[in-house]
Amino acid sequence: xSAASEIIQxxxxxxxxxxxxxxxxxxxxxNTLAAFELxxxxxxxxxxxxVHRSRDGYPVIVHDFTVDATSNGTGQVTEMTLAELxxxxxxxxxxxxxxxxxxxxxxxxxxxxxQRLLINVEIKAMSLDTDGVExxxxxxxxRHNMQRRVIVSSFNPPTLxxxxxxxxxxxxxxxxxxxxxxxxxxxVADFAYEAYHPYHAVIDAAVMEEACQRGHFVNTWTVNxxxxxxxxxxxxxxxxxxxxPDRIAEALA
Numbered sequence: 486x487s488a489a490s491e492i493i494q495x496x497x498x499x500x501x502x503x504x505x506x507x508x509x510x511x512x513x514x515x516n517t518l519a520a521f522e523l524x525x526x527x528x529x530x531x532x533x534x535x536v537h538r539s540r541d542g543y544p545v546i547v548h549d550f551t552v553d554a555t556s557n558g559t560g561q562v563t564e565m566t567l568a569e570l571x572x573x574x575x576x577x578x579x580x581x582x583x584x585x586x587x588x589x590x591x592x593x594x595x596x597x598x599x600q601r602l603l604i605n606v607e608i609k610a611m612s613l614d615t616d617g618v619e620x621x622x623x624x625x626x627x628r629h630n631m632q633r634r635v636i637v638s639s640f641n642p643p644t645l646x647x648x649x650x651x652x653x654x655x656x657x658x659x660x661x662x663x664x665x666x667x668x669x670x671x672x673v674a675d676f677a678y679e680a681y682h683p684y685h686a687v688i689d690a691a692v693m694e695e696a697c698q699r700g701h702f703v704n705t706w707t708v709n710x711x712x713x714x715x716x717x718x719x720x721x722x723x724x725x726x727x728x729x730p731d732r733i734a735e736a737l738a
Contacts, residue, residue: 488654492633493679493702496603496656501718502530503734504605504726506707507548511728514579515555516546517586521598527731531603531724533706536591538618543567544591544625547575550611554578556588562609563616591622595629603634605704605726607660608648610641619644623651636704638682640665642672649676658682658704680704680724685717693720711736 486494496502508520509527516534524532535548540563547562547570549555556573567590576583589597594604606626608618626635638658639645645657658680659673681701683692685708696703704724708714714725714733727733 487677489656489679490700492654493636493656495633496636497702497723499530500724501714501722501737502603502704502724503528503730503737504531504533504603504704504724505529505730506533506726506728507535508532509728509730511709514576514583514586516548516589517575517583518589518593518597519576519583519586521589521594521602524730525598525601528734529602529730531605532594532598533605533607533726534591534594535607535609536618536622537562537609538616538621539567539570540564541566542617542621544618544621545570546589546591546594548609550609552588591625592629595625595631599629599631599634603636604631605636605638605658605724608637608639608641608644610639610644613641613643615644615647619648619651623648623655626652626655636680638680638704640669642669642676645673645678646676649678656680658702661687663687682706682726685713685725688717688720688722690720693722697721708733 505524507515509523513520536544539545556575558573570588576586636656640660656679659678660682682704685705702723706726708725
């Protein structure tokens with residue numbers, strides 16, 4: 486068994502785990518420290534977040550490829566410096582009480598909740614090429630000694646392969662959505678990954694059987710209804726990513 490496989494086995498001593506999707510994003514602005522702290526308070530086992538490389542080389546937490554929808558600014562995340570991103574207000578769009586919330590770095594998230602929560606780090610990438618984001622994420626994980634507390638995931642197979650080359654002992658997860666224009670499953674056919682992250686509606690007994698045969702843990706997104714969470718639990722899903730960690734944790738208790 487590989488070191489990455491041993492690590493993910495140890496993470497899932499309880500099943501299914503509940504991950505706050507971009508934090509507790511139903512109650513606080515997504516991908517902010519407030520949302521991550523709230524997920525912890527609500528009983529989540531972990532959080533899922535999205536990371537890009539800023540223009541000057543920092544791992545920054547934003548979902549979209551631009552800041553337009555969740556801030557008072559405009560522009561592509563990877564073309565902005567950390568200082569430019571920190572100058573944005575990423576809370577007011579959600580509610581006035583969150584005015585002044587800033588874009589966090591992955592370092593700040595690890596410092597705030599890294600010893601309380603497992604962290605599913607989704608690397609965002611539009612291209613088959615790289616801007617160096619995989620190295621930036623790997624360096625940050627190493628700085629904070631988080632190798633045993635993270636899963637690194639992506640929809641982009643080359644991104645996963647590049648990260649694996651940087652940190653072979655960290656578990657990785659392949660994100661899959663059936664509506665993707667390219668069947669990325671073909672691109673990972675020859676790649677060993679520890680976790681499969683499909684959209685929840687595609688999961689049935691056959692999907693779980695195949696995952697079991699391949700030795701994959703299954704983390705699914707985005708589940709906000711208790712009845713669906715219970716269906717997935719009964720099928721043997723290992724992790725549930727949700728906007729409402731309080732409701733899902735209560736349903737699974």
